[in-house]
Amino acid sequence: MKSFIEYSPDSDFPIENLPFGVFTSAQNHEKHIGVAIGDLILDLHVIAHLFDGPLLKSKQNVFKEQKLNEFMGLTRPYWVEARNTIQKLLDATNPTLQNDSALRQRAFVKQSEAQMHVPAEIGDYTDFYSSLHHATNVGIMFRGKDNALFPNWKHLPVGYHGRSSSIVVSGTPIHRPYGQTLPVEDADPHFGPSRLMDFELEMAAFVGGPPTQLGERITAKEAGDRIFGFALMNDWSARDIQKWEYIPLGPFTAKNLGTTISPWIVTIEALRPYIVENFPQDPTPFSYLRHDDNFNFDIKLEVDIKSEKSAVSTTVCRSNYRYMYWTAKQQLAQQTVTGCNIRPGDVLGSGTISGEASDSYGSMLELAWKGTKPIRLLTGEERKFIQDGDTVTLRGYCVDDDGVRIGFGKCEGKLLPAIPFEE
């Protein structure tokens, strides 16, 4: 497959990818839906009339919305037809866009000149805890090797409801939060800036398909058509605040201070060539959590930290989505097992994705092992947690046997100093 749009071989956005996002530009203050191709964005608002396939012909308006929810609220055959149409329009042999210079000028925007936005209205966001190595690491640190995993962990994908208002797009700065912590056990709590700011390397699965009714379950077998695609996600976490507040109802203000997602949603269609075997599950989960097909993905994940003092980034973590114990289908089955209704645009966070190797851990908590093994950056600086001025960048990409590479763009955020609390 070759496009008439030129891009470098290591572009995240070849014609095989075609992720969806929402952008504005200097020319256009209204949000438009677009697809990334090389360094450009194809503006689907402008070419909505070219979706003339049997399904989308009567649904072109979904491409004129300011968010992806309506498009995601259709079904997989629509998504496939959209992808095929876009791929055909971008193909080197297709004249429709290529040779219509007026349309072409309007239809393409440089990514460098666009502002990306959170691509969907996220009605509800759930964060899971589905990487075995991450759960084990955290368990060993806080409860010792023998009690690392809680008894429920291998029976169901443990998760909790997160805060949707504070999900922000890559590039949004995050302030170090104030909050309550307990610096000395059994002493009085302290109120002040968090001292243990962390990232969490995660992926966000976007739910698609029509909304369900309250009471309706979606089993793991049925869930495949309900996952639209994935983006990168950094679940910023204030470890010291979390530790003091989370008993007995779970993380709350330690996690709602901001969650960064990458702007492009890479679809399941684009990810299919990179499907790998599911993580072996023992014990066999209950029927509602079982699906026979593979729904795990070989997505290479990296985290860079760059201090404010230097232009040099250090890759502190190399992980992979394939380390997920529970699949996104299983997560959705768990989300809905008691009859919770879903809406297109809902987000299922993977949970921190850690591998077995100590440089594949998806958080500073694990990488620097609770502060006991500081990470050394290429600049010589040390890090136990994230410092003010640090920029944290998540990247993800897939490469198949033929060398075809698709990427997720980046999920980046800079940690700014705390805003002083005034009495």
Added chain:
Amino acid sequence: MKSFIEYSPDSDFPIENLPFGVFTSAQNHEKHIGVAIGDLILDLHVIAHLFDGPLLKSKQNVFKEQKLNEFMGLTRPYWVEARNTIQKLLDATNPTLQNDSALRQRAFVKQSEAQMHVPAEIGDYTDFYSSLHHATNVGIMFRGKDNALFPNWKHLPVGYHGRSSSIVVSGTPIHRPYGQTLPVEDADPHFGPSRLMDFELEMAAFVGGPPTQLGERITAKEAGDRIFGFALMNDWSARDIQKWEYIPLGPFTAKNLGTTISPWIVTIEALRPYIVENFPQDPTPFSYLRHDDNFNFDIKLEVDIKSEKSAVSTTVCRSNYRYMYWTAKQQLAQQTVTGCNIRPGDVLGSGTISGEASDSYGSMLELAWKGTKPIRLLTGEERKFIQDGDTVTLRGYCVDDDGVRIGFGKCEGKLLPAIPFEE
């Protein structure tokens, strides 16, 4: 104050109340904003042009929305002006509506002929745990008297993010959920219908005012102008599912199966005459959680259970909102302390509201003390938890020294049998 609309002295909706809601009717399939008065609804969509005060004159469109968010997104002076305008229009001495029979016919709808809806788009819903007696009761049951309260409980309003998609309006039936439980400690979990279905008597505070920015804190002192009003809330809970799933990230599927709210939001303005002293707090909380004024309310709360076999309801609980240890202002301060942004329409659930007396406990878990003291209904039936076919009704009302009574209407839901799980 006397209205030209007639209603009985024990109506929940006298002219002193004027709660806001959203309804449709046979004549009107589009959602309209309305205000309850006696047995009627005043349709604000129809009389939007009568909001001619200095503030609302240019904002009449907020009353033509299909949800309350835009109105709630204004500030308290707007809310006060709206209330004053409505009170004036309904006053017995005012001819505007009273004597315009054509307008009057269009402007009033019988509540018995209207369908109520969730009154706002609830962007995010947080559930707190702010009743001392409830937290103590649960603590005693599961950890014994000496460790009843966790160390953080008196330092901050403990809370967790809930599921906004499954908040439904009074009257919506709820299905008993399937889920995983651990009937025998240390044995294998079981998958099947929950056996321990419970209600939780709560109140929902609706957040108002313009949205805040990520990073912005709202202190308890600033929070007063951010609480628009209250509704009743039943946080349906599957106790057995909760117990198995909630460690370490908190309640998830045990709570997202449905949360029922009453349709009318009673405003802070209406509730002011019923303000009572805050619950004494020791230790004194941190500055961000302190406010000097009283923001506790004498709202009498009752829960009825009616089995399917009989027309007779039994009041199983008589509690009061005044038992809240943490105020809604303090809850909002906690919600935002780390910089979490809020949006008008957000809901802060109070947490189960239990008093000291054993008939004031706000859940079956406490009323029947973990099943050890079954409740006897007036029909002679016994209840440890909620049975299929039971209707649970929450009611709330305030009475002042002059006998002026305002009410919340009802928050009702029937528990239907589980939908069988098919492999």
